[in-house]
Amino acid sequence: MLDLAQYVPWLLNRAARSVADAFSRELAALGVTLPMWRVMASLRRAGPQRLGELSSLTAIETSTLSRLLGQMQQRGLVRRARSHGDARAIAVSLTRRAAALTERIVPLALRYEQAAVRDMSDSEIAILKRLLAQIHENLGVLMHDKSAD
Amino acid sequence: MLDLAQYVPWLLNRAARSVADAFSRELAALGVTLPMWRVMASLRRAGPQRLGELSSLTAIETSTLSRLLGQMQQRGLVRRARSHGDARAIAVSLTRRAAALTERIVPLALRYEQAAVRDMSDSEIAILKRLLAQIHENLGVLMHDKSAD
DNA sequence: TATTGTTATACTCTATAACTATA
DNA sequence: TATAGTTATAGAGTATAACAATA
Structure with missing residues (x-):
């Protein structure tokens, strides 16, 4: 009773970390972290987003995301512009360079997904x-x- | 193509965090963190372990685990004793109080697992x-x- | 007043490596 | 020399709350 090897939360955590660790190493070679990749993939899919929406899409806390976007902006990966409708909000978008980089990462990401579900x-x-x-x-x-x- | 909502690594990460976050809150009320609970569940299941073995069982880095055990020792949850056979190794074991606490947590943990897999x-x-x-x-x-x- | 985003603080986990004490 | 464990350091993520600007 309660063997971690049969315990769903533990199996879930371990599998998630294996995938994240493996892909993180790959991304590091491209100068991108996993949270950055999540932001890039979300913006690629959904287009420019406000910080709050991006936080929901990526499940990254707004305070963490705000600083993460700061780093990405420094590296020339995202732009932050005031929204037209609401001057409190900002519109986050990928730079051209980041969009190109994202296209390069997508096949890598799909390959990792395939590796994870191999033999299924x-x-x-x-x-x-x-x-x-x-x-x-x-x-x-x-x-x-x-x-x- | 590459919608996060259909992307296995992302679904995995999100599910794992949902479970971990929910259970962490429950554990906090008992003064225990999730990594501590993993150590307790492992020792409960496998009996006294050396640090290296415990690191494998829990998938916690040895340096992180060493400090974690220090905290648990301070709270009276684990004992560290020199191994008889090899004086370099230590035998980590649950205190009586921690064993009793673990028994109280087990049903909570099982309830969380059930909540996670509800309707399956x-x-x-x-x-x-x-x-x-x-x-x-x-x-x-x-x-x-x-x-x- | 409530909301959007930023910043500050403190804490945890990680990676890496230096260190000790045994073997 | 190699191994078991500890400690130090620096980096990244999180939670929480205080804060500025705008609605």
């Missing part, structure tokens, strides 16, 4: 994706509903 | 466990074989 059937992969999303939803609800106990 | 069938849960272990193996090999590229 398409239907298993589909199940995996669905269950991982469900876990996030199950616990996300639990976290925001403090009366759950 | 037994067969789905079995698939999930197998695939998560497989991902760890797939990437673990990749990480230790630097010629993989």
Whole structure:
């Protein structure tokens, strides 16, 4: 009873770290960190975003994200411009250089995903994706509903 | 192509953080951190361990683990004793109080696991466990074989 | 007043390597 | 010389809260 090797939270944590560690090393050679890559992938997919929206998309805290964007701006990866409609908000967008770099990273990222799910059937992969999303939803609800106990 | 919402590494990371964050809050009320809980669960399961072995079991770096054990020792959760056979090694064991505390946490941990996999069938849960272990193996090999590229 | 984003502080985990004490 | 564990240092992420500018 309660063998870590059969305990879902532990298996989840270990698998996530294996993937993140492996891909981080690859990204380091390109001068990009994993959180930076998440920002780049999100902006590539969704287009220019406000900091708050980007925080939701990447699940990075706004204070962490603000400083991260500062670093990325220094490296010429993102632009921060005042929003037209709301002068409090900023519009974060990829520079041309970062967009090109992102296109170079995408195939690497897909290769890492393939390495992670190697030897799994398409239907298993589909199940995996669905269950991982469900876990996030199950616990996300639990976290925001403090009366759950 | 490359939507984070369908990208396995991202789904994995997000699910793992949801579970870890939710359970951390619960543990904080008992004065225990998540890494401490991992140490306690490992020692509960495997009995007294040397630091190196405990590092493998928990996937916590030895330097991090050494300081973590120092904190746990201060709180009276673990003992560190010289090994009989090898005077370089230490045997880490749970104190009686920590063993009792661990028994109190186990049902909480199982409840969190159940919350995470809520609405999943037994067969789905079995698939999930197998695939998560497989991902760890797939990437673990990749990480230790630097010629993989 | 509430909201958007920034900054400050303090804490934890990590990587790396120097260090000690044994073997 | 190699190994087990400890300690030091620097870097990155997080939480929390205070803060400025705008709504």
